[in-house]
Amino acid sequence: MTEENEVVTEPAATEPVSLEPTPEVDSVLVQLVGVVGKENASDTELERIVYSGDPSSLPQFHYRWKQRYLADYVVRVQTIEEVKGVIGVARNHGIPVIPRGGASSCLGSSSPSRGGISLDLKKMNKVLEVDQAKGMVRVEPGVTFTALDVELGKHGMELGIYPSSAKSAVIGGWIGCGGKAGIGTPCNGTLLDNLVSLKVILPDGSETTIEGANLDLYNGSYGILGVIVEATLAIRRKPASIKTLSYGFSRLEHVCNTMVRVTQLEQKPIYLKIADFDFQSYSNPLEKGKYVLSVTYPEETQSAPVTDIEQAVAESGGTYLGDSYGTKEWDLRYDCEFNPKEHCDTLMFQELWVDVENVYDILKAYEKHKKSHKVPSIWFGMLGTSSMMRLELMAMLNPDKYLEFIASKGILHKMVKRAIKQGGGPYTIGLQNSIYMKKAYPERHSRLKELKKSADPSGIMNPDRVTSCMTSYGRMNILFVMAAAFRRLGKYVAR
């Protein structure tokens, strides 16, 4: 374009005009390179695409809610000083920092919402100290669960709690997301119960150690308060062997009642899962019954409370599914959640954190909606504590079928509201569930908001999550309620 025909457009009068100088894009990269070296910083489109995604398999129009869903820069850090340096650059330029571990959380916990720096912590992957006598391990945030297991195994120890995404997650990411339900949590406690201390780099670049009551706020803070650079956790003796018992049930009420009775037994399981027939059909198909309950115990310390479980199962008309079925259930503990994705374009899901006593009520409602909307829905639940369960409700969708898609969104929204009404709420918060935070966990929301305001006044740390949101609950509620009203159209849009 020549100067003669170049058209200069004045900004519209209504547009706010920023008085801040436009940051020089190159200078940000140059400064980042200065901190981490050329080989650890990139602004290529290719890396930005890769480092902006996670398992949230959402259709593109979902991303319209986000202002800029691609990171501007990708930076890999290996030391605490590098983390401080990167935060310093971000602070100076007022650009967001999005901490990233294994990026295995499903609800946009580490995907950008307004560009910024994707801060990859996977290279901080050292097991710093194993103290067998004190029963604790000190690790960097990028340690994988496999590597940690190997290192602790040398001492005959284990962490004993793992997320269902343990094959791809790293310890810092699980702490960021709160780690309430996983393999081992029912008997060994949640991640918070096992956290001894955290070392965090705050948004002002200072380093602090979090211990005691304050751990509750930083655990599950999704990187909005700073970057976790070190964690000390409890460890325990590794059980020599485990045993999984699996039972089939013909009625939802029966599987839920039995599950509640199992949770009330004195000996707590390592792993407890319930799922419906359709969910199982993608990993370990059920030959007897429509619902499955699988429960795993260590074998050597105390034998599994088989008699009590079998009594509960017999009273509910359940059937033992055999040793090999149970073994396969245990083997699939890390994979079964994602297996259905093979068979659909979009696996839309919502994760709820609900009292075990309320699981039946919620699933009954979900199954009712499934029938009325003729939406291909599936579900499974994983016990977190002795009284709370992570319930994953899924819809297998083709995003091109907009009505089916939006109706499913509406149903899942209703389920979250129901869970909140019963004292629960969404499980993972991330980008997508932040609209529920204030409703579901008002006290935590308020405390986090206050802390965020003082620790990160410029809001550079993982914005639009937990304490703030890109849209309001009210607006989304109207949208989703309208979406759920498409139920009458459900029969016309069903597969």
Added chain:
Amino acid sequence: MADLKKLEGSGHETDPYICASCGNCTMVCPTFRLLRWESYGPRGRLQITKSILEGNQELDEEYVRKLFLCSLCEHCTQVCTTSLQLDRFWELIREAAWDLNMVPAPVEYACKSIMKYGDPFSMGSSSRMHWAEGLDIDIQDRIEQPAKTAYFIGCNVAMKPRSHKTAQSLIKILEHSGTDYTILGEKEVCCGGPLIWGGNKKHAPAMAERNIWLYRDLGVERIIFSCPSCIQSWPKTYKEAAGVPVQKEFELLTNSQFIDSLNKRKALKFHEQSNITVTYHDPCISARRLNIISEPREVIEKIPGIYNIDMLHSKEDTRCCGAHGLVNLTDPLISSQIAEMRLRDVSVMPASRVITECPRCLQALELATQTMNYSVQVQDISEIVAESLAEKDEEDDR
């Protein structure tokens, strides 16, 4: 999408969309484990592919380089929660890169060399029998002689000096067991596998067929391979060329499968070894594709005085040596660094030898012992078996 037309009708068009992005593949990918950029891992590459399919990204040199730094070790396929055949998917994308003349120069050179000389090293048929130099068994009578058993040497074994001992050892085992066998001598050509990995799949069946026709004329019923990648590529190529799976016409065996079958017939006699502890490195293709897990272990167990201890990452969970998928041509340094990572797994084992059954693994791990200055003997399974065979006098005494 224009760049990735290869995907249309392949059955893999939707793979990037089926991917659940769980990230399991990233953590096991040898290239990611070395370089630590997610874009080198399968999930990252799928995301870029999706972006290319949607027209938001070009199929550029940077992407192609990442593509060719994949060792096609199939570990991603092994752990995929959505059962994607990722190795096949990457091969298809490599075909697209070949069509666009974008494959790395060394890969293109090797592929053209195969078509011209019958091997990826431009050495030609006159070098095919180099492996037999120094062999104290006369094999001239075996060349192109009708027999039910054939030994396919393969380019890496025939032409790379370090692997000559593999072929010589297998000949000793064949002779010891009294097996009637044949070899193709200078008429043997590349299996065609590197053409598939290089993106030039259309020419691969012709290479396989040149060997197969000869075997058919000689009345061969079973073929022994010292390289699991050769065995893997034949059914792939031949099936599509002639409509008949090659494994239905011939029994295709790796070294360990063949030796195991001899042991089951009690055709081999061993002399006692002096308490040697070894660790078996499963080649990716053997363990994950061909499911050859128990045979090599049983072979080692049969040798008195030799004990195998498995590494933490073994059997289907084995880790790549870095030399497969033409990574060793695309970037020899990265390839050798991946081998070093694998040798670190070896170094924590109380083993004085690493046993394997793939010439690429053998050469890569042996190179790593030099670059890491770590002392451990690397052997093909045929070597440890051959050197443990009882001498004729010993057998007679028994």
